[in-house]
Amino acid sequence: xxxxxxxxxxxxxxxxxxxxxxxxxxxxxxxxxxxxxxxxxxxxxxxxxxxxxxxxxxxxxxxxxxxxxxxxxxxxxxxxxxxxxxxxxxxxxxxxxxxxxxxxxxxxxxxxxxxxxxxxxxxxxxxxxxxxxxxxxxxxxxxxxxxxxxxxxxxxxxxxxxxxxxxxxxxxxxxxxxxxxxxxxxxxxxxxxxxxxxxxxxxxxxxxxxxxxxxxxxxxxxxxxxxxxxxxxxxxxxxxxxxxxxxxxxxxxxxxxxxxxxxxxxxxx
Amino acid sequence: xxxxxxxxxxxxxxxxxxxxxxxxxxxxxxxxxxxxxxxxxxxxxxxxxxxxxxxxxxxxxxxxxxxxxxxxxxxxxxxxxxxxxxxxxxxxxxxxxxxxxxxxxxxxxxxxxxxxxxxxxxxxxxxxxxxxxxxxxxxxxxxxxxxxxxxxxxxxxxxxxxxxxxxxxxxxxxxxxxxxxxxxxxxxxxxxxxxxxxxxxxxxxxxxxxxxxxxxxxxxxxxxxxxxxxxxxxxxxxxxxxxxxxxxxxxxxxxxxxxxxxxxxxxxxxxxxxxxxx
Numbered sequence: 001x002x003x004x005x006x007x008x009x010x011x012x013x014x015x016x017x018x019x020x021x022x023x024x025x026x027x028x029x030x031x032x033x034x035x036x037x038x039x040x041x042x043x044x045x046x047x048x049x050x051x052x053x054x055x056x057x058x059x060x061x062x063x064x065x066x067x068x069x070x071x072x073x074x075x076x077x078x079x080x081x082x083x084x085x086x087x088x089x090x091x092x093x094x095x096x097x098x099x100x101x102x103x104x105x106x107x108x109x110x111x112x113x114x115x116x117x118x119x120x121x122x123x124x125x126x127x128x129x130x131x132x133x134x135x136x137x138x139x140x141x142x143x144x145x146x147x148x149x150x151x152x153x154x155x156x157x158x159x160x161x162x163x164x165x166x167x168x169x170x171x172x173x174x175x176x177x178x179x180x181x182x183x184x185x186x187x188x189x190x191x192x193x194x195x196x197x198x199x200x201x202x203x204x205x206x207x208x209x210x211x212x213x214x215x216x217x218x219x220x221x222x223x224x225x226x227x228x229x230x231x232x233x234x235x236x237x238x239x240x241x242x243x244x245x246x247x248x249x250x251x252x253x254x255x256x257x258x259x260x261x262x263x264x265x266x267x268x269x
Numbered sequence: 270x271x272x273x274x275x276x277x278x279x280x281x282x283x284x285x286x287x288x289x290x291x292x293x294x295x296x297x298x299x300x301x302x303x304x305x306x307x308x309x310x311x312x313x314x315x316x317x318x319x320x321x322x323x324x325x326x327x328x329x330x331x332x333x334x335x336x337x338x339x340x341x342x343x344x345x346x347x348x349x350x351x352x353x354x355x356x357x358x359x360x361x362x363x364x365x366x367x368x369x370x371x372x373x374x375x376x377x378x379x380x381x382x383x384x385x386x387x388x389x390x391x392x393x394x395x396x397x398x399x400x401x402x403x404x405x406x407x408x409x410x411x412x413x414x415x416x417x418x419x420x421x422x423x424x425x426x427x428x429x430x431x432x433x434x435x436x437x438x439x440x441x442x443x444x445x446x447x448x449x450x451x452x453x454x455x456x457x458x459x460x461x462x463x464x465x466x467x468x469x470x471x472x473x474x475x476x477x478x479x480x481x482x483x484x485x486x487x488x489x490x491x492x493x494x495x496x497x498x499x500x501x502x503x504x505x506x507x508x509x510x511x512x513x514x515x516x517x518x519x520x521x522x523x524x525x526x527x528x529x530x531x532x533x534x535x536x537x538x539x540x541x542x543x544x545x546x547x
């Protein structure tokens with residue numbers, strides 16, 4: 001919109017309070033209130049001395065964490081496995097997401113665009129845990145099933161983000177290459193890819209960070225790593241061991257978090 | 270042109286960096302593939318293929334009996350309510366912490382004034398608090414909270430609020446820092462308060478992104494209901510759990526279609542909110 005062309009009265013209307021915003025805020029507020037009322041949660045339990053004591057006892061059981069050398073070694077191994085599962089899942093998702101981003105950005109016509117978008121939504125809409133349950137059937141118990149589940153869900157997310165980045169990039173450079181007689185693949189690789197690559201990289205890192213947390217949960221359905229260890233020991237009420245595993249998760253998330261913090265600092269420098 | 274120059278031109282100047290990058294990638298990738306037990310051929314083993322085929326064949330046709338659809342509708346409403354309540358509580362946690370943590374809103378950072386060290390310590394404390402909140406999986410939070418609240422949606426809602434509060438707070442601060450921070454800085458330098466600098470300096474540029482991220486997290490909270498099924502929180506997760514356990518593929522595929530619909534709903538909400546805030 002070119003504000004220079006607006007007359008004084010038009011500017012006055014533009015500055016008027018936004019009625020739609022008021023309605024939308026009210027609707028959101030109503031949705032929140034309706035949710036709380038509909039669920040009928042009794043939060044008095046949170047503050048009664050009895051249940052606080054029960055919760056406190058539960059948390060106290062976590063201490064002291066089991067720091068025996070053998071178990072710490074086992075936990076460290078599982079943490080490495082979680083790291084590997086998340087990295088592999090993200091890598092596969094980048095490949096699949098990039099492949100789907102091209103049709104989803106409308107490069108192969110409108111029909112392909114709508115079909116791929118629906119596929120991406122389906123990949124994203126199915127929760128990771130459900131994908132994991134299916135992949136355990138397809139690939140057997142183990143970390144590979146977890147990596148596949150992460151890859152399927154994440155490729156839905158990344159494919160969409162990638163295609164949006166691609167659509168928002170000016171196509172001048174690519175068109176210039178095409179006009180100069182280069183092939184379509186070369187024009188994409190040298191004209192479009194360099195422009196979207198930084199954004200794709202930052203989306204990928206962000207998803208990887210998310211996937212480390214997700215990989216830790218996926219273990220619950222038998223997909224290896226910290227999650228499997230966690231659900232095993234928590235199921236047997238080995239609270240000291242559970243605390244060690246939770247500590248490892250905390251360390252892992254802290255590590256990736258500070259890495260991405262440094263990376264972002266470096267990018268926005 | 271003599272032969273030496275021709276050779277020099279033919280040589281790829283990027284050859285050494287490329288070869289190094291490739292080598293490093295292989296060295297890093299190999300142990301990772303071993304650790305993750307990367308065995309794609311397992312997908313095509315006859316036994317696995319048969320199990321998967323039988324299961325997927327069971328997915329068709331989706332169950333559309335009125336009775337199941339009624340159950341599904343009720344579960345969907347419950348899941349939506351849990352996600353909405355969870356995100357609302359998460360916002361109570363995330364907004365103040367993000368406000369504390371955002372570096373571009375720091376007054377003490379601008380000049381060599383008092384409170385520089387205190388400010389930095391506060392920001393670091395908020396960072397670590399948010400980290401601890403989101404590092405523990407929602408399932409573990411839910412299991413702790415079930416002790417206090419009993420089985421039911423209460424523990425699930427609070428667990429969502431805690432983990433998602435941790436994620437939202439961190440991402441809000443990151444969005445606010447990566448948007449254009451010059452207006453906020455100008456306001457702060459001219460002596461405005463932090464709240465005014467946030468509302469007039471940062472929010473106009475970042476509101477769209479903040480809104481769409483919040484909707485995305487809401488969508489994730491809807492999916493997290495699958496995890497919440499474990500603590501008897503009801504909703505789509507519990508329904509899914511039952512259908513999968515009884516290997517009722519038709520019901521499972523109806524539920525998955527519902528998840529797809531909810532994703533489309535979230536996309537629509539996100540797009541309209543962005544338009545509204547533009």
